[in-house]
Amino acid sequence: MSKIRVLIVGYGNVGRGVAAALNVHPDMALAGIISRSPERVKKELGDSSIPVMHVDDVEDWKQALRPDIAILCGGSSTDLPKQGPEFAVHISTVDSFDNHGEIPNYFKKMDAAARAAGNVSVISTGWDPGIFSLERVLAASFLPGTRAYGFYGLGDAGGLSMGHSDAIRRIPGVKDGRQYTHAEPVAVAKVRAGENPQLPPGEMHWRECFVVLEKGANAAAVEREICTMPNYFAPYRTEVNFVSQEELNERFGTFPHGGCVIAAGKTPDGSPARVEYSCDWGSNPAATASVLVAHARAAVRMKKEGKAGAFTILDIPPAYFSPLTHGELLKSYM
Ligand SMILES: NC(=O)c1ccc[n+]([C@@H]2O[C@H](COP(=O)([O-])OP(=O)(O)OC[C@H]3O[C@@H](n4cnc5c(N)ncnc54)[C@H](OP(=O)(O)O)[C@@H]3O)[C@@H](O)[C@H]2O)c1
Structure with missing residues (x-):
C-alpha cells in the first residue's frame, strides 16, 4: 500500500502536532515541512532526517517531496487568508481557519482556487470550527x-x-x-x-x-x-x-x-x-492536528474520485476519515 504523503506548511504549535500525529497513522507519511523560516525549523528539529524547505521554493519542494496533500498550519488572522488560495492552486489542502464570521468568504476564495486547479481543499476544520x-x-x-x-x-x-x-x-x-x-x-x-x-x-x-x-x-x-x-x-x-x-x-x-x-x-x-x-x-494544538490529519486522508480520497473545490466537515462522509474499509466500518461501528 503506498502511503499518503503529507506536507506540513508552517511549523508552529499545530505544525508540531501534525508531525507527531502522522506517526500513528500507518497509511500516512510525512513528506516534509515547508516554512517561511526553515532555519528556525531545522534548528528545532536538530539532527532529524525530516526534509525542511522554504515555502517559496514551490517547484523545488514539489519535485523533491512529491506531496499528495498539504496541511496548512499557519495562523488564521494573516497566514491562511493569503496562503490558503495560493496553495490550493498547487496542491490539495486542509486547514483550520477559525475566524468564524469570515468562513463564508474564505470558502468562496478557496473553492474558486481549488476548483480551477482540480484540487480538493478542506477548510476550517479542527474542533471548533470543525x-x-x-x-x-x-x-x-x-x-x-x-x-x-x-x-x-x-x-x-x-x-x-x-x-x-x-x-x-x-x-x-x-x-x-x-x-x-x-x-x-x-x-x-x-x-x-x-x-x-x-x-x-x-x-x-x-x-x-x-x-x-x-x-x-x-x-x-x-x-x-x-x-x-x-x-x-x-x-x-x-x-x-x-x-x-x-x-x-x-x-x-x-x-x-x-x-x-x-x-x-x-x-x-x-x-x-x-x-x-x-x-x-x-493540548489544543495537538488535538486540532489530529483532526486535520484525518481530514487529509478524506481529501486525498475525494481528489482520487475526481472531486474538486472547497469542502468543510459538513460536506464529507465520516467514513472517509477512517482508514478502515466500508465493510469493516459496518461490521465494527454500526
Ligand atoms: N479550528 C480549530 O479548532 C482550531 C484550534 C486551534 C487552533 N486553530 C488555528 O490554528 C492556527 C495555528 O495555531 P498555532 O498555535 O500553530 O500558531 P503558531 O504556533 O503561532 O504558528 C503559526 C505560524 O507561525 C509561524 N511560527 C511559529 N512559531 C514561530 C516562531 N517561533 N518564529 C517565527 N515564526 C513562527 C509558523 O509559520 P512558518 O513556519 O511559515 O514561519 C506557523 O505556521 C491558529 O491561528 C488557529 O487559527 C484552529
Missing part, C-alpha cells in the same frame, strides 16, 4: 426548535484561549500573559435542563487571567485595562492574577482546552430530549 460545527448541525436537524449552545473550558483548569492571551500581552506594562476561559456551571445546567434560555456571553463564561508585569508597571492600571476591554473581557466576569514569569512557565506549560455542544428540548410527542457532545483536550 467537530463542533458538525455537532451543531446534527443537533439542529434532529431536534428542530432547540438551540445548540457551545460551552468552553468545562474542567477545573479551564481552556487556554490564544486570542485572549494575545490581547492581554498587547497591553502596555504586560510582559507575558495567559487567559483561561471557564464555562459558568449555572448556565450549563439551565441548557441541559432544556430551558433553551437567552444567554448573553457574560452569563455563559468567565475569564481567568494570569499576568506577568514589566518592571515598574502599574498593576491596577493593567487590571482595569483588561477588565474593560470591549468584547474580549468587558462583558465577562474577569479575574486577574499577577504572577512571576517562572510561575507562569511552570504552572502553565501546556495548552488545555475543550468544551461541549448541547441542544436540549422536546421531541414532537413532548418527551424530553438532549444531545450533547464534548471534547476534553490536554
